[in-house]
Amino acid sequence: MQIRPILAALKKHKLATFLIAMEIALACAVLVNAVFLISSRLSAMHINSGVDEASLGAIVVTGFDPKQATDLNARMIAGLGAIPGVESVHAISSVPFGPQWGVSGMTLDQAGKQPGAVVEFYDGNPGTPEALGLKLVAGHLPSADDYQPLQGQDYFPASSRVLITRALAEKLWPGENPLGKQFWAAKWQFRVIGVVANLSVSQYTENGEHGAEWCVFVPVQASGQLVGTYLIRAKPQDLERAMTEARAAVAKIAPDVVLDYANSRTIGHLREYFFKNDRAMAGLLVGVIAALLGVTAFGIVGLASFWVAQRRKQIGIRRALGATRADILRYFQTENFLIVTFGIVVGVVLAIGINLLLMKFFEVPRLPLWYLPIGVVVLWLLGQLAVLVPALRAAAVPPVVATRSV
Amino acid sequence: MFAYYLDLALRSLKRNKLLTALMVLAIAIGIGASMTTLTVMHLLSGDPLPGKSAHIFYPQVDPTPADWYNKSHPLEVMDDRSALDLWNAHRADRQALIVQSPVKVSAPGVDRPPLMLTLLATTSDFFPMFEVPFEYGSAWTPSDETGRARVVVISSDLNDKLFGGKNSVGKTIRLRDSDVRIVGVLKRWRPTPLFYDAEGGFTGNGYDTSYYAKPEDVFMPYQSALEVNDGNFFQFTCWGNGAAVPGHLEGSPCLWVALWVELDSAAKVADYRAFLQNYAQQQKKLGRFANTDTRMLDLMQRLDYEQVIPKNVRLQTWLAFAFLAICLFNTVGLLLAKFLRRAGEIGVRRALGASRRSVFAQCLTEAGLIGFIGGVGGWLLTLVGLWLVRRQQTPYSDLVHMDTSMFVVTFALAVAVSLFAGALPALRASRIAPALQLKTL
Numbered sequence: 001m002q003i004r005p006i007l008a009a010l011k012k013h014k015l016a017t018f019l020i021a022m023e024i025a026l027a028c029a030v031l032v033n034a035v036f037l038i039s040s041r042l043s044a045m046h047i048n049s050g051v052d053e054a055s056l057g058a059i060v061v062t063g064f065d066p067k068q069a070t071d072l073n074a075r076m077i078a079g080l081g082a083i084p085g086v087e088s089v090h091a092i093s094s095v096p097f098g099p100q101w102g103v104s105g106m107t108l109d110q111a112g113k114q115p116g117a118v119v120e121f122y123d124g125n126p127g128t129p130e131a132l133g134l135k136l137v138a139g140h141l142p143s144a145d146d147y148q149p150l151q152g153q154d155y156f157p158a159s160s161r162v163l164i165t166r167a168l169a170e171k172l173w174p175g176e177n178p179l180g181k182q183f184w185a186a187k188w189q190f191r192v193i194g195v196v197a198n199l200s201v202s203q204y205t206e207n208g209e210h211g212a213e214w215c216v217f218v219p220v221q222a223s224g225q226l227v228g229t230y231l232i233r234a235k236p237q238d239l240e241r242a243m244t245e246a247r248a249a250v251a252k253i254a255p256d257v258v259l260d261y262a263n264s265r266t267i268g269h270l271r272e273y274f275f276k277n278d279r280a281m282a283g284l285l286v287g288v289i290a291a292l293l294g295v296t297a298f299g300i301v302g303l304a305s306f307w308v309a310q311r312r313k314q315i316g317i318r319r320a321l322g323a324t325r326a327d328i329l330r331y332f333q334t335e336n337f338l339i340v341t342f343g344i345v346v347g348v349v350l351a352i353g354i355n356l357l358l359m360k361f362f363e364v365p366r367l368p369l370w371y372l373p374i375g376v377v378v379l380w381l382l383g384q385l386a387v388l389v390p391a392l393r394a395a396a397v398p399p400v401v402a403t404r405s406v
Numbered sequence: 407m408f409a410y411y412l413d414l415a416l417r418s419l420k421r422n423k424l425l426t427a428l429m430v431l432a433i434a435i436g437i438g439a440s441m442t443t444l445t446v447m448h449l450l451s452g453d454p455l456p457g458k459s460a461h462i463f464y465p466q467v468d469p470t471p472a473d474w475y476n477k478s479h480p481l482e483v484m485d486d487r488s489a490l491d492l493w494n495a496h497r498a499d500r501q502a503l504i505v506q507s508p509v510k511v512s513a514p515g516v517d518r519p520p521l522m523l524t525l526l527a528t529t530s531d532f533f534p535m536f537e538v539p540f541e542y543g544s545a546w547t548p549s550d551e552t553g554r555a556r557v558v559v560i561s562s563d564l565n566d567k568l569f570g571g572k573n574s575v576g577k578t579i580r581l582r583d584s585d586v587r588i589v590g591v592l593k594r595w596r597p598t599p600l601f602y603d604a605e606g607g608f609t610g611n612g613y614d615t616s617y618y619a620k621p622e623d624v625f626m627p628y629q630s631a632l633e634v635n636d637g638n639f640f641q642f643t644c645w646g647n648g649a650a651v652p653g654h655l656e657g658s659p660c661l662w663v664a665l666w667v668e669l670d671s672a673a674k675v676a677d678y679r680a681f682l683q684n685y686a687q688q689q690k691k692l693g694r695f696a697n698t699d700t701r702m703l704d705l706m707q708r709l710d711y712e713q714v715i716p717k718n719v720r721l722q723t724w725l726a727f728a729f730l731a732i733c734l735f736n737t738v739g740l741l742l743a744k745f746l747r748r749a750g751e752i753g754v755r756r757a758l759g760a761s762r763r764s765v766f767a768q769c770l771t772e773a774g775l776i777g778f779i780g781g782v783g784g785w786l787l788t789l790v791g792l793w794l795v796r797r798q799q800t801p802y803s804d805l806v807h808m809d810t811s812m813f814v815v816t817f818a819l820a821v822a823v824s825l826f827a828g829a830l831p832a833l834r835a836s837r838i839a840p841a842l843q844l845k846t847l
Contacts, residue, residue, distance in 0.1 A: 015834070016742055023735040030728050037721075062522050063510035063582075066637060066653070153652045187647055225652065251519070258510055258522045276799045281718055284794075288725060291435050292732060298428040299736035305425075306743030354728075362721055 006335050024343025027296045029350035032375040034285045041282045045275045049096035050198030052133035054236040057243045057266040058095045060229050063258035069227035079253030083245045085238030088131050091222035092231045093123040094202045097270035106185040119214045120201040125222040131233045139179045139194030142219035150224025159189040165199050167213035300386035308394040316401030325395040332391035340383035415772035429740045433780025436733030437820045438787025440726040445812045450715050454597040459705040472696035479699040483642050489663035498667035502532040503628050507639050513568045513579045526622040527631030535668045543575035543590035551627040559590035559625040584634045599714045617714040618802035737827040745835035753843025766836040773828025781820030
């Protein structure tokens with residue numbers, strides 16, 4: 001295939017060629033970045049909570065006197081535990097995707113000079129790690145006497161033996177054995193007795209100061225500030241019904257409290273709700289991409305049709321001189337390929353530029369370079385598909401056209 | 407002449423329906439996407455107190471200790487002592503303390519389960535300062551504040567829920583365990599964004615949409631609220647040992663109170679800044695402050711500082727305009743094809759005496775007509791887009807609608823885009839040499 005005559009012909013249509021190429025360039029830049037944004041949304045949605053989501057639900061109540069914590073906990077645990085199908089009920093400070101409870105900065109020394117990380121604390125009464133389904137990877141789970149009562153309305157015991165996640169252990173003591181290590185938050189002291197594989201923070205945001213799994217589990221008795229949120233465990237097939245009954249039962253168990261209806265759901269529902277906007281944004285981006293490719297294809301179809309109509313006579317002459325239909329078809333396809341390639345070169349640069357801007361203003365991560373070839377291939381295919389119809393029409397031009405005056 | 411051009415344009419559009427449809431569709435999609443996001447931006451970036459916001463200020467001082475790990479000074483809210491010192495000085499035309507807390511609300515004799523709502527502890531200037539409209543009754547008086555009276559103002563929403571929207575002034579509701587008397591019921595009031603909220607002091611960094619939530623449901627004099635809802639207050643942060651009793655923050659080394667002031671002249675603003683600086687210096691001499699940094703932003707600056715407009719929305723807006731740019735390129739290309747295809751026709755017109763200017767005008771008329779038709783499509787697509795936004799789970803979903811100004815902007819933008827897109831092809835068309843074209847006929 002001769003490229004020279006194609007380039008010569010394109011030179012006569014510099015403006016139109018430039019316009020199509022720019023359209024391709026912009027499309028390429030937006031396409032690559034939009035696909036990247038979609039995939040980062042989707043990967044954020046796959047955050048590992050570390051708990052048995054299919055078997056767990058939460059009941060959240062508010063509006064009680066904090067002094068009645070111990071009494072309310074006893075009533076709720078007994079009352080909810082009596083519902084058929086409920087395997088266990090535990091007092092827990094918060095659950096993944098539920099309302100946030102204990103996010104705090106912590107330090108690696110008692111004087112508070114050596115900053116550690118901003119972490120999320122989970123309080124739970126005896127049996128909570130087992131009910132959550134946390135997977136231990138080092139050390140041991142809290143034993144019965146690790147669960148201490150909370151004084152007054154305190155958040156933690158003065159000194160407690162805790163579980164941390166593998167991610168947090170790596171953050172605080174990279175490469176070291178975290179077991180036995182200590183850390184402090186305000187007046188409270190903590191010592192690590194076990195490491196669990198995964199446990200996510202309750203309300204993870206990509207921009208936050210804390211990692212998705214920087215969590216601490218503090219074993220305590222159901223008292224003090226550990227009140228109002230209850231972890232329900234049931235067989236997956238019983239869970240939905242048990243939760244419905246549990247929500248209804250609260251009015252009988254504790255008529256004076258207010259049920260937080262929105263947060264008293266299965267963990268699966270809470271998760272779905274938590275990522276609702278991410279899903280909406282991903283959906284929107286998919287829509288934009290579809291419309292974008294559509295509009296770009298229209299542009300190519302429109303302009304290629306125009307060129308075919310304009311060159312009817314020349315095509316006829318070529319056919320009369322012995323060019324086959326395939327030659328004509330290939331001519332338009334090569335022409336499109338050249339224009340799209342020109343656009344893509346500019347588009348790749350533009351895509352990286354846009355990504356740099358997004359990184360600066362929207363805290364978007366750096367674009368992995370392997371996204372670029374995908375964009376390139378998609379646009380090449382799009383160009384070839386869009387030009388196919390006009391090119392076929394061109395190939396159908398009979399040689400006899402050459403003998404006509406118009 | 408214009409009518410003639412319009413007629414020509416219509417004929418030309420009818421001649422090649424596919425090309426016309428492609429152009430109209432491209433403009434409609436581009437306009438629909440960009441207007442949807444622009445309408446949301448317009449809604450979210452509005453001035454919640456038009457005409458007055460330049461006189462509303464948010465003074466801040468920094469009571470945190472010298473070795474405090476958080477280096478951003480001053481932080482979002484103050485301790486109660488600083489806030490009360492500034493408030494008691496009465497240096498502003500109007501001033502309001504602000505503290506939010508969750509509270510259990512029930513009404514004796516009303517058969518419905520208690521509600522968890524937000525209680526706003528504030529001072530009586532809050533209502534005139536922020537132009538809060540009353541349906542029944544009025545705000546409490548300053549003497550209610552000093553007397554720690556058990557009085558409240560409630561929102562129209564709560565009045566609808568508890569009393570079916572009837573005049574409930576003088577009736578009693580129960581906040582936790584205290585009976586309080588209603589002295590005022592608000593009209594529907596939805597400041598957007600909810601500017602005075604310090605959000606417990608967390609800057610949203612553009613990821614927090616709670617600035618578009620509804621205002622609180624119960625408003626109460628500052629001291630009375632602190633007594634009634636004692637034990638349920640939340641700090642932004644504390645230093646030292648924090649609050650001795652959780653939820654009871656009076657006098658504690660914690661940040662939890664916000665102050666807004668109204669200053670009606672530039673001189674008063676300058677005076678207040680000096681007053682704030684003096685206060686910080688004086689507190690440093692007393693040994694209570696370690697830092698003398700102060701800040702006083704006006705309302706709109708404060709909203710910028712807080713980055714209240716969600717980042718998602720900003721991102722969508724950029725995306726939509728990149729998309730519009732692609733549609734624009736597309737339209738330029740198609741218009742070029744369309745006009746140059748008619749080179750012969752244009753050559754004849756030119757030969758018969760039409761000036762370049764009139765050929766240019768005719769082509770632009772055609773482009774404008776395409777833009778107008780695209781605008782109608784774009785308007786319909788915008789309505790669909792806004793319907794999709796309303797279905798999203800955001801606090802501002804219920805506010806999203808297209809107002810008259812945005813309706814006008816839709817068509818203006820569509821026509822402007824198409825004229826802009828048409829300019830270059832029209833120029834090309836008007837430069838067509840008549841002789842060359844006539845020869846080929």
